Amino acid sequence: MSMDERTTPRSRGQAQIILAVSPADGLVAVPVGEQYPWANTALQLTLGFERRPDGTYALRNVDTAAPILRALADTARRHRVHLFGGPRTYLGDYAAALADGLPGQWTVKVEVYSHPVWQEDLVPLLWDAGELIDCVEHIRIPYAAQLTKGAGIELLLAERPGSTDQYLLGSFASATFDDNYADPPPPPRSCCPPTRPMPPAWSPARSCRRTNRLSTKDCWPPSKRHTEGSRNSTRCGRRSSTPAATATAPA
Structure with missing residues (x-):
């Protein structure tokens, strides 16, 4: 088993499980990597973790977490899965707290990009020319939170790579553009x-x-x-x- 002080894993191993503390749900586990099904298998074989609709797993009873985590470590080792954990609060909880502090009514949805290529779908949807789009294009972003308000107002929140307490936030458009969104306009007459x-x-x-x-x-x-x-x-x-x-x- 390999543990990292950050919740964003390095490019190490083909399958990883990211563990993050959640005030609402106990302990959240996120399976990622090119061979993320291996991580899914390890979590499914470990009693105590409950799979959720967004692809994450939750261990709600933290009082019994110690023996369950030892069992997860053994199972992960057998399936060639690396474990990563740290002090950072689970992104979904931070996003919910952020939405509560914004004016108006916001909804929060966490999306998991288990395979590295999945995050490339975010590139044409981001209205950002700074660090967020640079990270999405060149650095591993295993998951992000979408904050949505009525009238098409949307934000994308991601953990800042290399930091345990900083985040990146940018304007976002969940509706896709035409396939030729990046093509230059035709020359004028x-x-x-x-x-x-x-x-x-x-x-x-x-x-x-x-x-x-x-x-x-x-x-x-x-x-x-x-x-x-x-x-x-x-x-x-x-x-x-x-x-x-x-x-x-x-x-």
């Missing part, structure tokens, strides 16, 4: 604007463009009634007698 004052239809077209609600039928090109009387204006695509700067035309 351009044209030469008139050298004289723009016709009346240009202002609404520019306003629509800024709000991404441009209707090519209603805003571009200017209607005939708007351009009557402005025959000297240069239409898009024609050259004027004087040089003109390049402008972006509404797509």
